[in-house]
Amino acid sequence: xxxxxxxxxxxxxxxxxxxxxxxxxxxxxxxxxxxxxxxxxxxxxxxxxxxxxxxxxxxxxxxxxxxxxxxxxxxxxxxxxxxxxxxxxxxxxxxxxxxxxxxxxxxxxxxxxxxxxxx
Numbered sequence: 802x803x804x805x806x807x808x809x810x811x812x813x814x815x816x817x818x819x820x821x822x823x824x825x826x827x828x829x830x831x832x833x834x835x836x837x838x839x840x841x842x843x844x845x846x847x848x849x850x851x852x853x854x855x856x857x858x859x860x861x862x863x864x865x866x867x868x869x870x871x872x873x874x875x876x877x878x879x880x881x882x883x884x885x886x887x888x889x890x891x892x893x894x895x896x897x898x899x900x901x902x903x904x905x906x907x908x909x910x911x912x913x914x915x916x917x918x919x920x
Contacts, residue, residue, distance in 0.1 A: 806846045813839035826898065826905040830891045837884040841877045848873025 813835050820832030848870040895905065902910055 810839050841880050844873050845877050
């Protein structure tokens with residue numbers, strides 16, 4: 802099962818790098834979302850996958866090997882919320898760039914640079 806997750810993480814990272822290297826701001830944002838999902842999946846898989854075992858241990862009992870680890874689940878849940886906030890903020894910035902500059906390519910967004918620098 803971990804092999805399937807490793808393949809999925811590899812595909813997510815490869816497609817994220819491909820999108821982030823393109824010369825378009827919206828594709829970069831989608832690549833950022835994909836790489837954050839790959840990182841979340843990596844943390845989740847590193848916390849041991851157990852079938853049907855809740856992360857609850859009765860009081861006074863020793864920690865069984867079959868109980869799921871709750872820490873990676875909490876970290877991934879927090880990362881999902883932070884990633885969604887980052888995505889929403891980035892989409893607003895992309896919309897603002899589009900309405901102001903009528904372009905989403907980084908080469909067209911060089912307002913602060915002098916014209917001689919482009920030659």
